[in-house]
Amino acid sequence: MKHLGNSLRVRLALFGFLAIYVPALLLFGVVLATATETTHVSSTGARAKETTTVHRSKTALWTIIALGPAAAGLAWWWAGRAVRPIDHVRTVADDIRSADLSRRIALRRGPTEVVTLAASFDGMLDRLEQAAELQRRLIEETSHELRLPLAVLVTNAEVLLAHPEPTVEVYRQGLERSRSAAVRLQAVMNELLVDARGRARTIDRRATDLAAVAHAVVEEVAVPAAAKGIQLLATGAPAAVCLVDEPTVHRAIRNLVDNAVRYAPRDTAVEVAVQVSDAQAAVVVSDEGPGIPADDQARVFQRFWRGQAEPHGTGLGLAIAHQVAVAHGGALTLTSPGPSGSGCTFRFTVHR
16 A cells, blocks of 8 residues: 555546546536526516526436546546656666666657656666676776786796706796796786776866976886986976876876887987967877887777787786876877888877
8 A cells, every 4th residue: 555655656646536526526516506596577577586496416416426437547547648658767777677788768758857867867878888898898808918927827836846856947937937927917907906096086187287297207217218228308398287187197198108118219219298289288209119000000099909019018008098188188199100110109188
């Protein structure tokens, strides 16, 4: 009974029944209670009034009695049509819960409020499906990337344990292979943590000098760049104040510069230029490396993609930088004539 009392259809049906039946009852009561006044005119011209009382009409009474079930049925039918779009939303929601996220409500007819609600649900389902697909792909890609270093660790341990005459040199070589695999594993996990935190966090926009961030990154990478004989050049605008999340932008620019230093040949230069316009600010990182083939340029921002020239990278640096740029209303673009030794130019822009 409590469930029926909370039903919207029951409430609408009760309201409709009362709206139909109560006026009929009132009309019937008025008819019974009203007296009818008639006037007769005699042949002599005198007027006489005669008042009679309307007695109960069996026909009217039976009509009112029959109107009750008819009004109830009509009210129930009307309430059913009123809640039919809501029932459709509930039915599709149950199917989605028990099946997959590809179903959509796609309600086109009904009250404006319900159609708008269904459209909002469909938009939410689109986002949930995209998030679930991204999560599935990330798990698959992560499992693939972690499988190799873990297999190296296990295989190396088995080889050392099965060696008939292990020596210090054999153990040293085994430990070096294990350390290399562990470093690889650690790098992948660190990048995954940065990527996950970047997706989960809310962008905290504060006034930040993008030029200062770029100069700080150049100073951080100067030592490993010098070890390869690479000269880092910080050029462009002296200041570029933007409303950005400084830690994530710093990480993105650092990934771009690290990537350029990794691919740049010895005794060449990597330029980090800051450019400013009214709507955007950009950090352009250019190197003189081997370049990227045209067929691969569309995949450089995919997670875990690595070029043939660098099979030992994590494949997450450019993907994270691209994600940060998009989160700030900008973009990360690549310009490279191809594998002709003319290098690559990455342009990282953010909305000011």
